[in-house]
Amino acid sequence: MDAIKQIFEGLEFTEEELLFIGKRSTKIALKKGDVVLSKGGLALSQFYVLEGCLRSYFIDSHEKDHTVQFAIHDWWISDYTAFFESSRAVLTIESLQNTTVLEFTRTAQQEIFDEIPKVERFFREKMEHSFGAFQKRIINNLSKTAKxxxxxxxxxxxxxxxxxxxxxxxxxLGITTESLSRIRREIARG
Structure with missing residues (x-):
């Protein structure tokens, strides 16, 4: 129940509501390197990170790896296009360290929204914030230097x-590891 309260910080729940949400989530312990979603799989869930770190990425036609998102404590992660459209995933999500997540399936999420409408508003506000952050990241990637x-x-x-x-x-960041090393050296020199 503490994890549910942590996720929905700021919302007040009855004991029954907490139990209802708890029964519709699954706590999963992941080891470093575990994959929770593979490209081509069905994205039926989204994951809330209790501890650890996940990343979502895709591999392009030239076999180049592109990280889309990192998710750490108190962050959500999924292949959202596939999750919302009930389509096949284009992203892979892997654990970069030992990680604990709460999994919410699309079906469970809808049941929670129907039973406890304040949670739907909470998710909408989270998604609005996330959409803004992704848009900011795209603009930064198009307009900023690697440094x-x-x-x-x-x-x-x-x-x-x-x-x-x-x-x-x-x-x-969309750069090579060599460029990253160069940038770090520049920053260290001041």
Missing amino acids: DKYNDFLQTHAQIEKHIKNYHIASY
Whole structure:
């Protein structure tokens, strides 16, 4: 129940409502390297990260890895296009470290929305915030230098930067690992 309260911080629930939500979520412990969604699979769920770190990525036709999102404590992750359209995933979601998530299927989410309407509003507001963040990321990727993108990354993901591999960061920024190393050296020199 504490995890449910943590997810929906700011909302007041009755004991029955907490039980209703709890019965429609599944706690999953993942090991580093575990995959919770594979490209081509059905994206039937979204995941709330209780601890650890996940990343979503796709591999292009040239076998280049592109990280779309990192998800750390208190973040949500899924292949949202596939999740909302009930289509096949284009993204893969993997655990970058030992991670614990709560899984909510699309069906469970709809049941929660129908039974407890304030949760639907909560999710709508979260999705609005996420949409704005993705749009900001796209604009930054189109308009900022690699160094500026890295500095933005440090502000957003400071708590995980030291715990993930350089090639994941470079993939997220759309640069090579060599460019990332150069940028880090420049920053270290001041």
